[in-house]
Every structure is written in C-alpha cells, then in structure tokens.
Amino acid sequence: MARIVMKFGGTSVADIARIHNVARHVKREVDAGHEVAVVVSAMAGKTNELVGWAREMPKACGANSPFFDAREYDAIVASGEQVTSGLLAIALQSIGVDARSWQGWQIPIRTDGAHGAARILEIDGGEIVRRMGTGQVAVVTGFQGLAPDNRLATLGRGGSDTSAVAVAAALKADRCDIYTDVDGVYTTDPRIEPKARRLSRISFEEMLELASQGAKVLQVRSVELAMVHGVRTFVRSSFEDPDAPGMGDFDNPPGTLICDEDEIVEQQVVTGIAYAKDEAQISLRRLADRPGVSAGIFGPLAEANINVDMIVQNVSEDGSKTDMTFTVPTGDLEKAVSVLEKAKDSVGFDAIQSEAGLVKVSVIGIGMRSHAGVAATAFKALAEKGINIRAITTSEIKISILIDGPYAELAVRTLHSVYGLDKQ
Amino acid sequence: MARIVMKFGGTSVADIARIHNVARHVKREVDAGHEVAVVVSAMAGKTNELVGWAREMPKACGANSPFFDAREYDAIVASGEQVTSGLLAIALQSIGVDARSWQGWQIPIRTDGAHGAARILEIDGGEIVRRMGTGQVAVVTGFQGLAPDNRLATLGRGGSDTSAVAVAAALKADRCDIYTDVDGVYTTDPRIEPKARRLSRISFEEMLELASQGAKVLQVRSVELAMVHGVRTFVRSSFEDPDAPGMGDFDNPPGTLICDEDEIVEQQVVTGIAYAKDEAQISLRRLADRPGVSAGIFGPLAEANINVDMIVQNVSEDGSKTDMTFTVPTGDLEKAVSVLEKAKDSVGFDAIQSEAGLVKVSVIGIGMRSHAGVAATAFKALAEKGINIRAITTSEIKISILIDGPYAELAVRTLHSVYGLDKQ
Numbered sequence: 045m046a047r048i049v050m051k052f053g054g055t056s057v058a059d060i061a062r063i064h065n066v067a068r069h070v071k072r073e074v075d076a077g078h079e080v081a082v083v084v085s086a087m088a089g090k091t092n093e094l095v096g097w098a099r100e101m102p103k104a105c106g107a108n109s110p111f112f113d114a115r116e117y118d119a120i121v122a123s124g125e126q127v128t129s130g131l132l133a134i135a136l137q138s139i140g141v142d143a144r145s146w147q148g149w150q151i152p153i154r155t156d157g158a159h160g161a162a163r164i165l166e167i168d169g170g171e172i173v174r175r176m177g178t179g180q181v182a183v184v185t186g187f188q189g190l191a192p193d194n195r196l197a198t199l200g201r202g203g204s205d206t207s208a209v210a211v212a213a214a215l216k217a218d219r220c221d222i223y224t225d226v227d228g229v230y231t232t233d234p235r236i237e238p239k240a241r242r243l244s245r246i247s248f249e250e251m252l253e254l255a256s257q258g259a260k261v262l263q264v265r266s267v268e269l270a271m272v273h274g275v276r277t278f279v280r281s282s283f284e285d286p287d288a289p290g291m292g293d294f295d296n297p298p299g300t301l302i303c304d305e306d307e308i309v310e311q312q313v314v315t316g317i318a319y320a321k322d323e324a325q326i327s328l329r330r331l332a333d334r335p336g337v338s339a340g341i342f343g344p345l346a347e348a349n350i351n352v353d354m355i356v357q358n359v360s361e362d363g364s365k366t367d368m369t370f371t372v373p374t375g376d377l378e379k380a381v382s383v384l385e386k387a388k389d390s391v392g393f394d395a396i397q398s399e400a401g402l403v404k405v406s407v408i409g410i411g412m413r414s415h416a417g418v419a420a421t422a423f424k425a426l427a428e429k430g431i432n433i434r435a436i437t438t439s440e441i442k443i444s445i446l447i448d449g450p451y452a453e454l455a456v457r458t459l460h461s462v463y464g465l466d467k468q
Numbered sequence: 469m470a471r472i473v474m475k476f477g478g479t480s481v482a483d484i485a486r487i488h489n490v491a492r493h494v495k496r497e498v499d500a501g502h503e504v505a506v507v508v509s510a511m512a513g514k515t516n517e518l519v520g521w522a523r524e525m526p527k528a529c530g531a532n533s534p535f536f537d538a539r540e541y542d543a544i545v546a547s548g549e550q551v552t553s554g555l556l557a558i559a560l561q562s563i564g565v566d567a568r569s570w571q572g573w574q575i576p577i578r579t580d581g582a583h584g585a586a587r588i589l590e591i592d593g594g595e596i597v598r599r600m601g602t603g604q605v606a607v608v609t610g611f612q613g614l615a616p617d618n619r620l621a622t623l624g625r626g627g628s629d630t631s632a633v634a635v636a637a638a639l640k641a642d643r644c645d646i647y648t649d650v651d652g653v654y655t656t657d658p659r660i661e662p663k664a665r666r667l668s669r670i671s672f673e674e675m676l677e678l679a680s681q682g683a684k685v686l687q688v689r690s691v692e693l694a695m696v697h698g699v700r701t702f703v704r705s706s707f708e709d710p711d712a713p714g715m716g717d718f719d720n721p722p723g724t725l726i727c728d729e730d731e732i733v734e735q736q737v738v739t740g741i742a743y744a745k746d747e748a749q750i751s752l753r754r755l756a757d758r759p760g761v762s763a764g765i766f767g768p769l770a771e772a773n774i775n776v777d778m779i780v781q782n783v784s785e786d787g788s789k790t791d792m793t794f795t796v797p798t799g800d801l802e803k804a805v806s807v808l809e810k811a812k813d814s815v816g817f818d819a820i821q822s823e824a825g826l827v828k829v830s831v832i833g834i835g836m837r838s839h840a841g842v843a844a845t846a847f848k849a850l851a852e853k854g855i856n857i858r859a860i861t862t863s864e865i866k867i868s869i870l871i872d873g874p875y876a877e878l879a880v881r882t883l884h885s886v887y888g889l890d891k892q
C-alpha cells in the first residue's frame with residue numbers, strides 16, 4: 045500500500061466522458077489498496093475562455109489601459125478547476141469510490157500575495173491525510189490557493205503540475221503521478237526523430253534542463269519543487285485504457301519516473317536532446333569592456349520584460365573593446381533592438397547586428413560531469429553534416445548550441461544518434 | 469446619500485457588453501453619492517450548463533442511480549456567480565469605480581446545511597460596510613453561501629433575489645433594487661392585457677400572492693424575506709440606458725417599489741390579476757368523512773413530491789360521505805392519480821375524477837380586507853362572459869378561481885377591467 049497523488053491536465057478532463065475515464069484511473073489505484081489524492085486542471089479551453097473575458101473587459105468598457113486587478117482575474121480563472129473537481133468527485137462516487145472535492149482555500153493551500161503568479165507557501169494536509177486513511181479520495185483544485193488577503197490566488201499558467209507536486213510533498217506521498225497527453229519523457233521529440241525512446245527514469249536535474257530547453261511535458265517550476273522536496277514524479281498517459289495490462293503495476297507502470305539521480309542505476313552520459321525554436325541572436329560590436337557594461341545592457345532588457353537566454357562574451361584582446369552575443373525570443377527581437385539603440389550611447393558600443401529564426405539545440409546528461417569529450421563529440425558530428433555553430437554555452441550537465449533554423453531537425457537527429465540514444 | 473443594494477440577474481450579465489452596461493448603472497448610483505453593494509447571478513445559460521454536467525455525470529459513468537452529492541453540485545454550480553462578480557469588479561474599475569468582488573464564503577454569508585436548497589442564516593456585513601464608507605463597491609456572488617461544513621451551499625434556483633434581499637437586510641440598506649428584464653410589476657401580464665399598468669407601489673403581502681400565483685418577476689422567498697426584514701425592494705429594468713432621464717432619481721425611479729402597506733397612501737381594493745396555467749383538478753367522490761382522511765390523501769402525495777395547491781372540501785350532508793377537490797400541476801396529474809389509486813382502500817372513497825389543462829385566475833388586493841363584495845363582483849363578471857367556475861379558494865387578500873384553460877385570457881382581461889385596473 046502506498047500514498048499516491050494523481051494529477052490530470054485539461055485535455056484529460058475535457059468533457060464528461062474523459063472525466064469518467066479519469067475516475068477509472070483513480071479507481072484502479074484505490075482498488076489496489078493505495079491512498080489517493082487527485083489534483084485536477086480546468087476542462088480544456090475553459091481557462092482560456094475565462095482569461096479572455098477578463099482581458100476583454102477593460103477594453104469593452106472603453107478603458108485606456110488594458111490592465112486589470114489580478115485579484116479579480118484570480119477569482120474568475122480559479123472557477124475552472126472548481127467545476128472539474130466537483131464533477132470528478134461525482135464521477136468517482138458514481139463508480140463506487142468515496143470522494144470529495146477540495147478547493148484550495150478549503151484545505152487551505154496557502155500562497156504568497158503575488159496574485160496571478162503566486163507561489164505556494166504551505167499546505168495543511170492533516171484533514172486530507174485523515175480522510176485518506178478512511179479510504180476517501182481527495183479531489184483537489186489545481187493551480188490555486190488562498191492568498192494572505194483571504195482571496196483566491198492562481199499560480200500562473202500550467203500551475204496545476206506545481207500544485208500536484210506541492211500536495212504530494214505536503215501529504216508525504218510516495219509518488220506524484222502526472223497524467224498527461226504523452227506517455228512519458230523521451231530522449232528527444234519523437235515528431236523529429238522517430239527513433240526517440242521513452243526514458244524509464246530521468247534525474248530531476250536532467251528533467252529541469254529538458255523542461256527549460258523546450259520539452260513541454262512538465263512545467264519547470266513543478267520539477268524544481270519536486271527536486272527540492274524529493275518528490276518522485278511519474279509522467280504517464282491518461283489516454284490509455286485505465287485497465288490495460290501493467291497500468292496498475294505500482295513498481296513499474298508505463299511512463300517515466302523523475303527521481304533523484306541515486307535511484308538511476310545505469311546512468312547514461314547523455315540522456316536527451318532538446319531544442320528551442322524561434323531564437324534570435326543579437327551581437328553588440330566593439331563594446332566598451334568596463335565594469336557595469338552588462339548591467340547597462342541587460343537591465344533595460346529586463347525592464348522591457350524580454351527574456352535573455354544564451355549570453356556569450358569573449359575576453360577582449362587588448363582589454364578595452366569586446367563583442368557580446370546573446371539570444372532572445374524572435375518575437376521580442378524588434379523590441380530588444382529598439383531598447384538597445386536607446387542605450388547605445390550610455391553603454392558604449394559601435395553597432396548592433398541581429399538575426400532571427402535560429403534554433404538552440406541542447407545535449408543533456410548528468411553523466412557529463414564525469415565524462416570528458418562530450419562537447420567535442422557534438423561539435424564534430426555537427427561539423428560533419430556541415431552545420432555551422434553560431435554560439436555555445438555550457439553548464440555542468442548541458443551543452444547548448446545555437447545554429448541556423450533550417451538545420452534544426454538534422455542537428456537533433458545527428459546528436460540523438462551520435463550519443464547512441466536511438467539504441468536500446 | 470443612501471445605502472443601496474443592486475441586484476442583476478443572468479440576462480443582465482449575459483456577456484461582456486451587458487456587464488459593462490451593469491457597471492454603468494452602478495456608477496450612476498456611486499456618482500450620486502450613494503453607498504453601493506451589488507449582487508450578481510451567473511451569466512445567462514452558465515448555471516444550466518453546469519447543472520447539466522452535474523446531472524449527466526452519474527449516467528455517463530454507468531451508475532444505476534441518477535443521484536449525486538449535493539455538496540459537489542453546489543461546488544460546481546456556485547462557480548458561475550464567482551466569474552460574474554470578478555468580471556463586474558473589473559468592469560467597474562475600468563470605468564473608474566473602486567470595487568472588489570466578494571464570494572459568499574469570504575463575507576461570509578452563512579447558510580444552513582441543506583446543500584442545493586440552503587437557507588441563509590447570517591451575514592457578517594461589517595467589513596463590507598466599512599469599505600462602502602470609503603467609497604468601495606462590494607460585488608457579491610448571489611445564490612450561495614458557506615454551509616456549516618465549510619463547503620459552498622447554493623440557495624436553489626432563482627436564489628440570487630433572496631441573496632440580494634438578505635444582503636440588504638444585513639447591511640441595513642435603504643433599498644434593494646432588483647434589476648431584471650422587465651421594468652416593474654404590472655397589474656397583470658401585459659402579454660395578455662395590453663392595458664396592464666405598471667404599479668408604482670405594491671405591498672409585500674400583495675407581491676407575495678402575485679409571486680406565488682405565477683407572476684415571474686421575483687422569487688417568492690425573496691419577497692418573504694423582504695417582508696420579514698422590512699427591506700424596501702425596487703423592481704426595475706437593467707436594459708434601459710443607465711443614464712436615461714429619471715434613472716438616477718432616488719425617490720421616484722422608473723419601476724415598482726415593494727414596501728410596507730403603510731407606505732402606500734392610496735390603497736386600491738384590487739392591485740392585480742395573476743394566473744397560473746397547466747393546473748389539473750382531481751376530485752375524490754364519496755370520501756369517508758372522518759378524522760385522518762386528509763392526511764391519508766395528502767401524505768402520500770407529498771411523499772411523491774407533488775405540490776397540491778387549491779383544496780376544496782364541502783361539509784357533507786349527513787356527516788358520513790363528502791367530495792373533495794384539489795389541484796396539482798398538469799405534469800404531475802398521472803403520478804398523483806396513480807398514488808391515489810393505491811391509497812383508495814385505506815383512505816376510503818368511491819371514485820377519482822380528474823381533468824387537466826385548467827387555469828387558476830387570482831384577484832389580489834390588500835384593500836379586500838376592508839371591502840365587501842369583491843368576490844361577488846368577480847363571480848358576476850365571469851358569469852356574464854359565460855365562464856364556468858370550477859372551484860374557489862380565498863385568503864384575506866386573494867380570491868383564486870379555477871376555470872377551463874381556453875378561457876384564461878378572457879378571464880384575466882375581464883377581471884382586470886371590472887376592478888378598473890386598466891384606468892390610470
């Protein structure tokens with residue numbers, strides 16, 4: 045017997061029939077003797093509808109500013125999960141499973157006061173644990189909690205994954221199962237490389253890099269939280285038949301376990317290849333090489349809400365002038381250039397060069413720490429295919445390479461193959 | 469300066485544009501210097517959608533029983549008003565009015581534990597009153613509150629009127645303005661009698677009879693509550709231009725004031741004519757005239773959830789057998805007859821006669837108390853038109869007459885005219 049938190053996203057609870065299907069997944073675990081809490085998102089499309097109304101309202105009222113009260117936004121948008129949790133509780137009861145819905149404020153899931161993008165501070169799981177002991181399933185609204193002002197707060201888009209991990213931590217659950225529309229985490233995007241394999245295990249650190257690098261399986265914040273609290277998180281599909289063979293196998297269900305690296309016996313040097321499209325590169329030429337110059341560049345960009353990703357700066361030859369290159373999302377390129385033009389004189393550089401439509405390909409693997417030559421292998425493989433490398437950044441467990449857009453698929457497949465990821 | 473509660477129903481908040489219009493009504497009162505709290509329903513259609521999902525779920529899950537947990541139903545359905553209150557708060561802020569939404573559980577509006585059909589027990593209006601003093605408008609979710617189990621409770625359909633009156637009582641408001649899709653209470657249904665006039669005032673007692681007798685303007689419970697707490701309630705249209713002449717006239721806005729009869733200086737003998745269609749008559753012939761016989765009839769009908777309306781029983785000639793007639797909704801007739809057939813032997817009667825498709829026409833007026841001959845006038849006027857009277861019941865301020873369905877419109881017009889209601 046174990047204690048499991050099961051999380052279902054919007055497409056998994058999109059209508060009455062799918063909610064019934066979710067109830068069957070839950071019943072399978074309850075029948076196996078486990079204690080279960082469920083975290084649900086809003087029905088697919090509902091959150092967008094609610095967000096749309098909130099955004100349209102100021103304009104419909106003739107307001108000059110499109111801004112609105114984030115506390116009201118939260119009250120509106122949080123209603124979506126409220127509906128799903130109640131419907132799933134009814135579905136569970138209808139198939140003979142004792143269940144009740146819990147809204148974030150009822151538990152309570154306490155958040156900070158950053159309405160619209162709140163962080164979970166504390167969850168009082170006592171009553172839920174007590175009821176799980178009697179066999180009752182708790183169906184918890186994801187994505188939301190109670191702010192210090194006694195009003196609803198939402199965690200920002202995709203926050204239900206984070207809710208699930210936080211609930212799992214608070215309930216000291218043995219595992220947090222994230223049911224989604226894919227059946228696990230792959231060595232790379234199977235739409236690009238059909239030979240991509242599902243990983244049976246991946247470490248928190250690797251998943252964090254994969255998630256940040258464009259793999260859309262899990263929200264980055266939820267992986268961070270799982271790592272901090274050591275919540276073993278399992279990514280699996282909600283669209284499979286709940287009673288198919290192996291689905292109820294507690295130790296080895298179909299999917300990918302995200303866990304501490306100690307749990308991964310046979311560590312690969314490279315675990316996966318990620319990519320992020322629509323990157324744009326900005327190079328500042330003959331930049332004054334003096335203290336404070338980076339702040340002069342990235343301060344104004346941050347104020348303009350532009351996310352800067354890769355940053356490459358070489359040591360200047362004579363200690364006076366240097367070149368700096370960094371990337372921003374292609375959609376922000378125009379704005380970024382305009383911000384930099386304004387800062388040109390105060391910062392001090394000769395020219396701005398930019399290029400849009402680039403791709404960042406990343407090689408990720410915890411084994412890199414102890415293996416030399418991983419980067420060299422990548423560079424050599426790409427060179428053999430005639431792919432030009434524009435910039436490189438590395439971390440302890442990741443190598444990111446900026447290349448021209450048209451080579452994205454070729455680069456992903458090349459790297460996937462060169463590290464042997466297409467072999468069992 | 470006054471304190472006003474303004475209530476807007478589902479059609480008044482059906483979309484973004486209408487919510488903007490509601491905000492303009494509110495701004496008009498705020499600009500006039502009044503303290504304002506607003507009570508809102510769910511957007512038109514939303515409650516039906518949510519109720520539909522809750523009802524479909526057990527069947528979709530293959531359950532044998534269509535029943536579901538009323539506490540979950542409440543959590544699901546209460547989300548509708550949550551959305552509207554947040555959107556209206558944003559709309560008000562967008563046109564420069566300080567506002568915040570309040571969900572029933574935040575105030576709290578405490579109810580009893582009858583989930584799905586709860587009654588309001590207590591409202592703590594302290595914080596709202598304090599904020600109204602600073603000029604902030606409270607936008608309150610109608611139709612719901614917090615049950616003793618710390619879960620949401622809804623008041624049953626149409627409960628937002630009741631919420632509004634209860635909030636007005638708790639805030640000691642000078643008036644509760646119910647904005648709806650009609651512009652007041654009429655002497656009778658204008659679709660039947662074009663000469664129907666809007667009443668400027670009507671007493672609580674009369675409105676209660678009108679509301680129970682089929683006038684759909686206000687929920688019966690809300691009128692009861694208004695009467696008990698002496699809440700002056702104003703029925704007016706939300707579809708008029710918020711800034712049309714006279715709309716902001718506090719003492720005499722366009723609409724109908726429901727108030728204590730002391731406030732009605734020129735009392736009419738008859739205030740209005742109501743009607744209820746689709747009544748069915750059941751007559752039990754040669755019923756044993758002994759104690760307990762009524763309980764033997766109406767007990768089983770109540771258990772079958774059938775509402776019995778008019779009940780007529782004559783004194784029997786010899787004290788042994790009598791006839792009894794009563795009405796039920798036509799939709800319940802078949803079920804009622806079947807229930808009575810089963811009780812035939814234990815109760816003791818010879819035969820059941822029934823007839824569907826009848827109409828109950830009611831003459832309502834507080835002046836009846838002190839005026840003789842009101843009933844006689846009605847009977848004479850109907851007789852002159854050749855309308856047969858099937859049954860009569862009376863109260864202190866009401867005469868109800870059961871007639872054949874096809875004569876409904878003629879009877880309403882005849883009575884409306886004979887009491888001079890079509891004259892200014």
